[in-house]
Amino acid sequence: MREFTYHEAADVAGAVATLTADPDAAFIAGGTNLVDLMKLGVATPGALVDVARLPLHDVTALPDGSLRVGATVRNSDLAAHPEVRRRYPVLSQALLEGASGQLRNMATTGGNLLQRTRCRYFQDTGKACNKRAPGTGCPAREGDHRNLAILGASEACVATHPSDMAVALAALGARVRVHGIDGEREIPADELHRLPGDRPDQDTVLRRGDLITAVDLPPLEMRSTYRKARDRASYAFATGAVAAAIRITDDTVEDVRLAWGAVAHRPWRAHLAEEALRGGPATREAFLAAADAELAAAEPLRDNAYKIQLIRNLTAAVLGSLTEGQR
C-alpha cells in the first residue's frame, strides 16, 4: 500500500475541484472496496478526499413524486428506509442481498455504484489485466471466467459489474446526479456504466473529478422484486441476478422493467425483453421467449454458458412470482 494523504471534504464544490486538479487523488466514502484495492496494490492513490461526511445523507421526496437518495446514505439505511421498502422493494431487496451487515453499514449509495469488478485477474497485480493495466491482456478469457460476462463483453475484457444495488437502479430507470467541474448533470442509471470495448479501464462515463451527489428514483407503479443466485447462501457475489417490475391487466403486460446482474460489464437493462413483453400475454412461455430474445446476443465462454439458462430461469421465475398476485 502506497502512502497517501487524507483530508475531509468541506463541501461538494471543493471536493470536485480537488479531484479535478489532482490526478493522483481519489474520493473515499465507505472505503469497503477502495481500501481493499489499496492494500492489494490495485489502487494507488496518493491522496484521499473523504466525502462520507458531506451533507448528502438524506432521503427526500421530490415534487414530481421521485425519491432522492443522497450519495452518502448507507446501504443498510437505504435498505431499511420505509419509503424504499414500500415503493421500491426491488431496491431494498437488492441491497440486502449484497455483501454483509457490516459492509452495508459502511458502504454508501455513491460508492456502491462505483465499486470495481471482482474479476480475480483485476484484483491481482501479479497478473495481466486490461482493466487494471491497459494493454497487458485478458487472461480470464482462457483462464478462470466461470462468473464473468456473457453479454456485451469484448476481446479486451470479460469482467462483470459486482453491484446488486446498481441492477435494481437500472431496472427502476433511476437518474444519477453528478456534480462535476462544470456543474451538475444527470445520467440515467443504466447509462452510468460502460461496456468494455477497447477501454475496459473506464468503468463509467464519469469524467475526472465527477462526484455522485444523489440518485433519484422515479415513481414506480408496479410490483417489483430482486432475486440473486450465488455459490453460497450469503456473502457472495451473484452468479446471476434479476431485478424486475411488472404490471398486468387481464393477463396482459401493461408495463415491465427488467435488468440483469452478473452477466455484463454493467447492469444489463433488458430492453429487448421488455419490448417483447409489453402488450403481450403474461405467461411463462412469454417470459421465457422474452428472455431468449435478449439472450440471443449472449456469447458465453468455455465455462460460463450455464448463466444463459440461469438468467432465463430466474427471469421467468421472478416475473411469474410478480404476476401471480395480479391475476
Add this chain to the structure above:
Amino acid sequence: MTATVPGHALGTPLARVEGPDKVTGAARYAVEYPVENAAHAWVVRSPVARGRLTDVEIDPTLDGVLAVLWHGNAPELAETADPELHVLQSDSISYRGQVVALVVAETLEAARHAAQSVVLDIEAAPHDVVLRADHPDLYTPDKVNPGFPAGTAQGDAESALSEAEVTVDVTYTTPALHNNPMEPHATIAVWDGDEDLTLYDSNQGPHSVAPDVASALGLDPARVRIVAEHVGGGFGSKGSARPNAVLAAIAAKVTGRPVKLALPRQALFTMVGYRTPTIQRVRLGATKDGTLTAITHDAVSQSSRLFEFAEQTAVVTRHMYAAAHRRTGHRLVRLDMPTPRWMRAPGEAPGMVALECAMDELAYALGIDPIELRARNEPDAEPESGEPFTSRHYLRCLREGAERFGWAGRDPRPARRRDGEWWTGTGVAGATYPAMAQASTAAATALPDGRVEVRIAATDIGTGARTVLTQIAADALGLPVESVVVRIGDTRLPKASVAGGSSGTASWGWAIDGACRRLRERGMSGEVVFDSTELVKARGNDGRHAFGAHFAAVRVSAVTGEVRVDRLFGIYAAGRILNPRTARSQFIGGMTMGMGMALHEEGVLDPYTGDWVNHDLADYHIPVHADVRDIDAAWIDEHDDHLNPMGSKGIGEIGIVGSPAAILNAIWHATGVRIRDLPARMDRILPHLP
C-alpha cells in the same frame, strides 16, 4: 467454569477454561506478544511457477526498510528433512507463490509497501501444473502417509469384477482445498545472543517445531524455545514448522531486532500446505443380494518438485467393507505446484467421498437401501489386515442415526419430491477415523495452596484441549477442576506429541492421567513426571478406529441449481465422550467443513499462471452462517478398554469424513444429478436437472 464434583469432571460439559481470556482479549496469539523494538516482515512470493530468480532490486529511497533478504544475501541454512524450510537459499523457483524474498521494515505498512514494490529479475521456464489421470509422469510412491504401503491386493479383483452380477465403476475428483485458520501462520522471533532463540509461533506442536527450526539454523534444539499458548486454528497446516518460523528467525538475526511476521491471507494458499486434488476411481462388484465381491480404489494425487507428500486417499477403503477380492493403489505426480500437506482428515476425507458415493450408486443399482447395503458388508475384522477391531459400532451408528433422522419409509427413487421450486432429498454416508495415541510426557506439581499444576507442551488449536485436559487431571487427582491449573503451549514444558491425527487428547491425557494418579498415590506432594512412551508402544494403534454415520437433507432449486442443506446430522461411536460441549463443537465443526467440501471449497487453478486465482476468503468460499441451518451431532456410549486410560477416541476429524458424501448422495436423491466432481456448484447441477 462450573463447579464439578471431585472425581467426576469427565463427561460434564465444562466450558472452555480460557474462554474469558479469549473473549476479553487477554489471550495472546503469536504476533500479539509485546516485544520491545520489534521490526516487521512481509513476504515476497514468486509470480511464476518455474524459473530462476537472478536478482532482487528495491528502490533505495523507500523509508523504513531495514533489510531485503533473498538467496543472494540470506544467511546460509542447513538442509532439513523439509525442503520448504530451506528458504531463500536457491535461485530455483519451484512454484508460483513460493517465498523468494523477505522485506524487513520499521512498520508493517512500510514492509508491505516495500514488498509490493520490489522488482524481481526472473528467467521464467515452462511449467506443468495440471493434475490429470493420464499424466505421463505418474508413479507409485514407496509409501503413502504416514507410512502405509502405497498398494495392497487380495484375491483377484479383476476377475471378481468381470464375474460380478452388478458393478459400479466410477471416478470422483476432489479439488485442491486450502487450510485457512483464522489466525494465519505467524511468528515473532527474538534472539538472545547467537545461540538462544525464542519463537512465539502459531503451531500445533511446539516440540515438533523446535527441532526443525534448530536443524535449519544449526542450533541446539534445547536452546530454541517455542511459545504457542493460544492458537487460532490449524487444521493440520501448523503441524510442523512452516517457512514463517525460519524466515522470522533469520530476519531477526540479520537486523538484530525482534521480528514479527504474520503471513497475509493470500500466502496461506501456497506457503503452508493444502489438501492435494485427487482423482479417484472406485470399482465395486456385488452379487444381486448386495454382497460385495470386489472393491478397488485407485487414487491419483500431486506433490511438488520439492517434497514427496503422498496423501493416503485410498487407505480408508482397507478398513471399511468386507469383500474377498480387493485392491487399493496410489499414484503421484510431481508438479510445479506448492507442496500439499495435512488438512483435516488427510486421506479419509477425500477417500470417503469416492467410496461412500460409489456405495450409494451401488445401492441404487441393486435396489437395496444404502444402509442395508452397508450392513450386508460389515466385516468381522479389519478386512485387509485381519486385525480385530477393539470396538466397531458402525452399524449401530447407521441404525440409530436412521431412527433419529427419520430415514424409515424413504422412497429411494431420485427426483420425486418437490417443495415449490425445490427438489428435496436425503442421503447417508459412513464415517471413520483411526483412534491413535502418541507418546507424551506430563508433569504434575502440588502447589502450596492445595491446587495442582499440570504441565505439558500440548497445544489448544481451538478444540478445547486445555479444558478437557483439566478434566482428565481433575479426575485422576480426585480434585475439582477449580483445583487444577493446566499449562500448555511451550517447549519449556514436558515434551508432547503434535495436535494432529485426532490424537491429542488420547496422547496428552494418557501422560497427564499417569502423572496425576502417581501424585495422588504419593499423597499430593512434590512433583511427578510421567512418560507414556512404553505404555503407548505396548498398546499400539492397530484395529482402533472411531466410526460414525452422516445424514443429510438437501434442497436443490429447479430454477438456479443452488443447493441448501436443510439438515445435517452426524452420529458417532468414538469411545467415551469426555466433554459433550467441546465434543459437539468438534463434530459439527468437522461436518460444516464437510459441507464446504461438498458445496463450496475449491482452489480454482489457472493453468496458464499456475496459480489458484481465488486466494482470499471473499473468493475461496467456505460455508457462512446462512448455509448452516439445522446441524447436530450425537453419539452412542462406547466402552473400549483397549484405547487409553480415559477410554476415548479422537473426534477432531471424523466429522469431515463422509459428511460430504452424505450431501452429494442427497443431491442425487433430490435431483437425479450425480455430482462426481467436487464441489457441487450450480453450474454443474443446473444443466442436468430434470
